[in-house]
Amino acid sequence: MNTKGRAKFYRSKRFWVIAVVAAGVVVLGQGAFLSFAARQLVEVALARQGLAFQATSLRAGAFAPVVIEDITIRPSQPDVGGALVNAARVEVLWNGLGSLFSGRENWIRSLSVDGMNVLLDSQRLDIAASRSEVGLVDAASLIGLFAPGGAWPDVIEIRSGRGEILGENFRHVFEGVNLLLNSQAHGRLRVETVSVQVGAFNKVFGPFSAPTTWDRGDASLAGLDLLPGVTLTDMSLRPGTRSGPSLSFSARVFGGGLRGDVSLAKGARGRAWDIAVFGSNIAMDGIPALFDLPGQARGTLVEGRFTFRGDTARPADAEASLRVLAKDFRWNERGWDSLEIGASLIHRRLLVSNFDLRQKENKVTVNGEISLAEGWSKISESPFLANVRANIQELDSLAGLLGGSLGKASGQLTAEGSLSGRPGSLDGFLGIRGSGIVYHAIPVERMNLEILFRKKQVDLVRCEMVSGQDTLHAKGTVALAAPHDYSAELRANLQEAATYVRPFYSEGEGAVSGGAMGIEWKGQGMSGAHSGEFTVELSKFASSLTPAGLTGRFAGTYSPENLYFSDLDLENGTMHLRTRANFSASGLTFEGVELTLASKPLLSGSAFLPVDAFAIARGADWKAAVLKSNNMYFQANTPAEIDLRDLLRLAGQDLPLVGSFKVQLEGSGPPSKPHISAQIKGRAVAFGGADVPSSAVAIDLKTKAGAAVLDGRIESGGMAPAILKASFPLGLYQAADGALRWIDTQAPFDAALEMPRLDLALARPILPFLKRLRGEISGHVKVTNTIETPTITGEAEVRSVSFGFDGLASGVERLHGKIAVADGLFRFQNIEGTVCKGRFAMEGGCEFLEPWKPKWNLTWLMDQVPLASHSAVSLLATGTLQASGDSTSGILSGALGFEGSSVRGIFSLKPLLSQKSVSVPDFRATAGILSNLTPSTDWLLDVKIDGESGVEVLGGRFSAFLMPDLRLLGTSGQPLPVGRISLVNLDASGFFIDSGALYFLPDQPWNPFLLVEAEGWFANQSIRAFAFGPLSECKWILSTAEGFHETPHGAFLAVDRGLASIAIEGMPPVDKNLYEASAGGPQFPVGSYLDADSLWRHGIKFGESMDSAPGSGIFAMDSFRSGFEWRLVPGL
Incomplete structure (x- = not known):
């Protein structure tokens, strides 16, 4: 087409139709195209940061805002954490086509975000590929969301936002965040609440509000009241997506000032933090209330400075410094006059130039350094140098500052030392001197401690402690490396051993209550293998195991194979028990056993017992430690009588047992089938106090091939002797259940006891709940079959029995009756007695349908039995109680009345009108008698308390009648009264x-x-x-x-x-x-x-x-x- 033809075409109608159609296509298609292009642009940009982008809707157009709905931004890799961003709606408004020609920083007019929720997990900030940039790219990525293409909007608005920051031991949550940044006018920041959780501390702060300003990338706020006494006077934030964000702030904190600068920039080795924080003249008074801490604080942080430059992922390569000067600090009366700390980190070397603590007359100075050539993770293995010097004139003040168990110390102390090297190889020394020290009520008048470190060895050159006549001296050497070879010696002389033990172990088995102790010890060895020699002298050494005090001397040696006592001497006045003993894995040996009184021989003997002493020390049951295949032997002979009381005192015991005895004892053979011959004769033996009659006792025991025959006789003054004859198996054996026993419970057993007339006071040791038991018993009993399934027959009669019983106002008197047993059934016949003027009776029986599992069926009849009787109260019980059940469960039922009971005295309104709480009568203690009538406190109760005639109450001008209508339910251990007293x-x-x-x-x-x-x-x-x-x-x-x-x-x-x-x-x-x-x-x-x-x-x-x-x-x-x-x- 020639030139004239083209000109004609443009002027034709067809051209304009095509142009309009083309324009329409562009206008209609640009929205979809730009929406697609915007989504691809955002996804690609975030993917470069290791983030995945999702949104249910993204709309964009040449003449319309960009609207994104239901946004989620998360790490692209499913197993990577760090940051998570959700938003309900984001709208970006463009400035218009003209802004395209004025520079990209003018593209955006405003950006608004609704329902934004940001989660930052500082433990998993690994969105970026390289660990050297952990946490750095993430911050820029999140900030970059507000500057698409590097263009900062004129207006940024966040509505109904929420943020959460998680860490290893902290969690911070920001709720109700509303932010408006406007370059043309002032904006405002509002935060409803900020929850701060660090360890056990958890507190909610807010609300917060402060005006903001915005200048295309530079945000600032002023006058933000964070807490009472804490105001953020000024803060400026420059996000700077290319160079990294920076933050500057200043604040008034409890009367002082705090300012700082934080920036994230690119360095020679990647991105790095540059942090500087300065504080001055900050009062400590508000700290406890801020962190909900108990007590009050005061003092001043005169100066505080912290700087850091480097990558937080490589802290050993960073440069940092710290300086702290705090004065007149007190917290709950603990504190210091001044504390000055100076430290720096440079070239992988941490230097503590000074740590100076001054407190009253106390001064502590520490300095040193440690190499970080191998990084922070290896700091415990790194070479170091530490110097310490302390002059403590008031140890209680310094100890109180440290708290814990160290807080219970006082006195004066000086210390000086220097230590260098690395763990396992140290050089240096430490010297400590003290005077007038008291630790946990333990007095130490003088103390001197000198320790020398020599490469792989530590020498305790000197350890001396003196308190009055009490002294302790020790020295030794130990290797730092396993197995820690050592050699040491100790000498101690304690006139009152309980003073040094009681603060740490005042009760329980083995607790010491008094007496003197002397110790000399020399030892050497390594972990798991120890040997040495010792001498221990005790004088009236009283403990829970030796309440009467133990006096003696123990000298010997020990090794991994045995413990040998070359001299074991117990003393009580002129009585001595001496022996030599050896404890080993093969058995216990006692040689030269000799008991003397004023050099007069009372007993001689020797013994070998096949028992593994070291197995017992490891916690094994003593029967399991018996070496059943080894033979044993023992023999003892008493040429003269031995006083029981003196012998118990010799062993540190104070039991109410008196009398004298002689013994002839021989034994040999394996523990499973021992051969034993034992004759024991006791004269004037009594247990339980001065009012218990003395008795003559004779016991003859002989065993052969595992079978034993026992003949026993006991005779009290003026009464016929009681005779016991028995035959039974005796020898260590293993039962079918694996348990070790000395008597086979399934082997034949035969025993017979004849009691023509016997004083019941002899039964006090086995019936302690019957207090001051007296009376007589006559009868006989025979036991046959086996111990597991015994057959018992016999009968007995009791006469003139008296005893005290908990819950009764007076003791039981004149009790008499009969007990018969046959075919597994004990029957109580005509058991009657009195309590003061009241009478009671008991009848029924105890049936053994299964061996050693009794089933009770007893009835008590009471007539005017006093539960309480004195000048003010006379509470007399009349009624019937029925007990039915076994040793684990049953029921006690019946009905009781209190006819003839009365309460007399001078009555006052004082208990009811007093300003103090009224002391309620102890009804529970009165009901407690019922627990003494049942074999188990789990038995059920159903006892009716009736009172038709009432309890009369008289006193001065006061009179009344109490009419109980109660029922005791629950259990005998926890009775539950229900009803009323009218x-x-x-x-x-x-x-x-x-x-x-x-x-x-x-x-x-x-x-x-x-x-x-x-x-x-x-x-x-x-x-x-x-x-x-x-x-x-x-x-x-x-x-x-x-x-x-x-x-x-x-x-x-x-x-x-x-x-x-x-x-x-x-x-x-x-x-x-x-x-x-x-x-x-x-x-x-x-x-x-x-x-x-x-x-x-x-x-x-x-x-x-x-x-x-x-x-x-x-x-x-x-x-x-x-x-x-x-x-x-x-x-x-």
């Missing part, structure tokens, strides 16, 4: 109770609810009284019968937990202004103040017709005086 015919010197009761309710079974209504005459007025509430906090209300509002000049008394108010006719008038309005009703100023002393000295004049002199009136005046505080107040 108060009947109560007359309290003019007040008469119409009705009243104590209600025992399940929720407070031992604190009954009182409900009483009464009426009487007081101060020429008819008074009605009403008491209600738990007995421990009962409330009383007394008012005139006609109503006080109709008789405003009468008498009124209201008592609530001990506060009494009274208004009396005829008192001097009082200004109304003295009284404040009361929610309880109108005020009537009719009286004046009257204290209790005035009341007691002068009495009260109740109008013209009635006087109340001291000690007279409706109640005894001393009851009112001591019962509550009197105050005259307006009537209601």
